[in-house]
Amino acid sequence: MMLVTACASAPQARSARGQDRPPASARGEYPGVTFATWTADDYRYRIGPGDELAVRFLLNPDLNTSVRVGPDGRGVFPLVSGQGVAGMTPEQAGNALTRAYGSVLRNPQVETLISTYGASEIYVSGEVREPGVKPLKGQISVAQAVVAAGGFQETARTGKVVVLRQRPGDPRLLMRTVDVRAAMKGGDSGDFPILPGDLIFVPRSAIAEVNLFIRQYVTGALPFSFNYSINRGRSY
Numbered sequence: 001m002m003l004v005t006a007c008a009s010a011p012q013a014r015s016a017r018g019q020d021r022p023p024a025s026a027r028g029e030y031p032g033v034t035f036a037t038w039t040a041d042d043y044r045y046r047i048g049p050g051d052e053l054a055v056r057f058l059l060n061p062d063l064n065t066s067v068r069v070g071p072d073g074r075g076v077f078p079l080v081s082g083q084g085v086a087g088m089t090p091e092q093a094g095n096a097l098t099r100a101y102g103s104v105l106r107n108p109q110v111e112t113l114i115s116t117y118g119a120s121e122i123y124v125s126g127e128v129r130e131p132g133v134k135p136l137k138g139q140i141s142v143a144q145a146v147v148a149a150g151g152f153q154e155t156a157r158t159g160k161v162v163v164l165r166q167r168p169g170d171p172r173l174l175m176r177t178v179d180v181r182a183a184m185k186g187g188d189s190g191d192f193p194i195l196p197g198d199l200i201f202v203p204r205s206a207i208a209e210v211n212l213f214i215r216q217y218v219t220g221a222l223p224f225s226f227n228y229s230i231n232r233g234r235s236y
Helices: 024-028 090-101 142-148 180-184 212-221
Strands: 052-057 065-068 074-077 081-084 110-116 120-126 132-136 161-166 173-178 199-202
Touching: 052 090, 065 074, 081 090, 090 110, 120 142, 142 161, 142 180, 142 199
Parallel strands: 120 199
Antiparallel strands: 052 065, 052 110, 074 081, 120 132, 161 173, 161 199
């Protein structure tokens, strides 16, 4: 199952290594699967249960408050009670609350920010050392998600890590590939923030079919050593 509540701002530029749409050849490899084209909105974080919102009233600062989103996707806001905000971007939630407060305030101008991210999950599969469901709290990149899954197996195709995502209410998949090897080296990789519910798949490298005595070559090609600790270099 793919869970979705979406993300942060879109990258300013697309890397040639990070594909917004699978190439025709890749689409042909998955008969019956319809891929959607990524848009700027697909990179934006969307509010989910457990998130804490900082609600700011630009003309009525005495009403400023913090509201936690409940399991039903609703928050309890002063004067207007329960309002559904899950699945919205913070900007959309601010606009919705501005409309809701229009019934009780003159010319309300409401802004919402996420002050604390609720707990959520992603799934990392394939050629990583510790595959499975991983907790996600806050914003991390594809490369950081791989590190959180214990790093790559020796057989991983580190330059073509796949990210699958779904929009709420849309059966089509979004698919991008990221050159995590380049990201680990600080290069242009097409890396971007992942969202709750994303599925990250690390495919097997063609090198895995070759005798492992080429280990020296593999070691040089990988972005970090095989004993890389997930506690090393964490920034989240």
